[in-house]
């Protein structure tokens with residue numbers, strides 16, 4: 626449940642950097658994603674044609690504030706997005722660092738407070754910091770989106786242990802891994818760890834065949850979730866024989882002699 630919306634697909638797909646609008650449309654279709662995210666600043670919600678393409682996809686649109694560097698910019702962009710797309714959903718990105726594209730935690734929290742108070746349903750792109758997560762919840766966010774790795778890096782779950790703690794700490798909150806996912810196996814891993822969804826863009830848009838890659842991600846994410854729900858076996862440090870010893874002949878020295886006679 627993401628702000629009282631139940632989704633079947635746990636993949637949220639970005640719409641930037643595709644080789645053509647036709648490939649984007651086909652990738653959305655192949656992915657099975659029910660939520661697509663669009664950047665107002667990067668695409669400039671790029672004209673009517675692009676918006677029409679997104680609407681025709683029939684998917685729920687999650688506008689995002691990618692490219693914003695201050696709380697003020699992000700708030701204004703969110704307000705524009707609400708007008709343009711007629712949605713209260715907003716993926717809130719406030720970038721603090723040009724190299725790492727990592728979130729600015731202070732500006733993020735400031736913007737989240739303002740937007741939640743204005744009735745927005747905020748999906749905050751955040752680090753895996755637990756205290757920041759708590760403050761975002763206090764501000765009114767009902768979803769958290771920690772990064773897997775820096776945007777566009779394809780590194781996967783860079784701080785897996787921290788993300789594991791994050792998942793456990795916010796057990797009752799929908800948590801989406803956002804950014805840095807490079808391969809379907811990494812997305813499946815996130816799902817196996819119990820995250821609620823994965824948001825990604827570059828790995829599909831920049832694939833040699835974006836449509837096939839979108840399908841691969843959709844399948845991997847569904848499989849990862851299925852594995853989580855099936856209950857993964859505990860990881861062990863030592864070997865444990867998988868074949869039961871029960872019922873095996875107990876060939877002591879005497880029996881052995883007989884058997885060989």
Ligand SMILES: CC(=O)[C@@H](O)[C@H](O)COP(=O)(O)O
Nearest residue numbers: 639776777804805825826827
């Ligand atoms: C599309 C979008 O919202 C990005 O800012 C997002 O965080 C995706 O990151 P990747 O491109 O690394 O998947």
